[in-house]
Amino acid sequence: MLRTLGDKWWVLLINGLCAIAFGVLAYAWPGATLLVLITLFGVFCIFDGVTALVAARARDGDRRSWGQMLIIGIVSIVAGVAALAWPGLTAVALLFMIAVWAIVRGAFEIVAAVRLRRFIDNEWMLGLAGVVSVLFGVALIVAPGAGVMALIWLIAAYAIVHGVLLVMLAFKLRGRTRSGIWSKA
Numbered sequence: 720m721l722r723t724l725g726d727k728w729w730v731l732l733i734n735g736l737c738a739i740a741f742g743v744l745a746y747a748w749p750g751a752t753l754l755v756l757i758t759l760f761g762v763f764c765i766f767d768g769v770t771a772l773v774a775a776r777a778r779d780g781d782r783r784s785w786g787q788m789l790i791i792g793i794v795s796i797v798a799g800v801a802a803l804a805w806p807g808l809t810a811v812a813l814l815f816m817i818a819v820w821a822i823v824r825g826a827f828e829i830v831a832a833v834r835l836r837r838f839i840d841n842e843w844m845l846g847l848a849g850v851v852s853v854l855f856g857v858a859l860i861v862a863p864g865a866g867v868m869a870l871i872w873l874i875a876a877y878a879i880v881h882g883v884l885l886v887m888l889a890f891k892l893r894g895r896t897r898s899g900i901w902s903k904a
Contacts, residue, residue: 728890728893731892734885735888739878740882742882749871754806761798764795764799765796768795771789771792774792814859818866826853831849
C-alpha cells in the first residue's frame with residue numbers, strides 16, 4: 720500500500736491544492752461559500768426525500784409500515800425546497816439551532832457541576848465549560864451574522880491547513896519514490 724501511495728503522490732498533491740484553493744476562495748467570497756453549502760444541503764434533502772418516498776412505496780408492497788418513511792420523505796423534500804428557496808433563512812435557522820443547543824447543553828453542564836460538587840474536586844471546570852457554552856449560544860443569538868461568518872472562516876481555515884498538510888505529504892512521498900526507498904520496504 721505504501722508503494723502504491725508513493726507512486727500516486729501526485730493525487731495527494733492535487734487534492735491538497737484543491738483544498739487550499741477552496742479555503743482561499745471561501746475567505747475571498749464567504750457569502751458565495753455559504754450559498755453553495757446551503758444549495759448542496761437543499762439538493763441533498765430533496766434526494767433524501769425522494770429515496771425515502773421510494774422506500775415507503777417499496778414497504779407498502781411488502782405490507783410493512785410505510786407511514787414513517789412517507790413522513791421522512793415529505794419533510795426532507797420540504798426542507799430541501801425551503802433551503803433552495805430561502806437560503807438566508809436556512810443559514811439563520813441552522814445558526815439558531817446551534818445556539819439553542821449550546822445554551823441548553825451549557826445549562827445542563829452547570830447543573831451537573833453543582834451536583835458533582837459533593838463527589839469530586841475541580842467540578843468548577845465543568846461549570847466553566849457550561850458557562851462558555853451558554854455564552855457561545857447567547858453570542859450566536861445576539862450576532863447571528865458574525866456566527867455564520869465565523870463558521871465559513873473555520874471551514875476555510877480547515878481546508879487550507881488540510882491542503883497544506885496533503886501537499887507536504889505528497890512531496891515527501893515523491894522524494895521517497897525518487898530515492899527508491901519503496902523498493903526496500
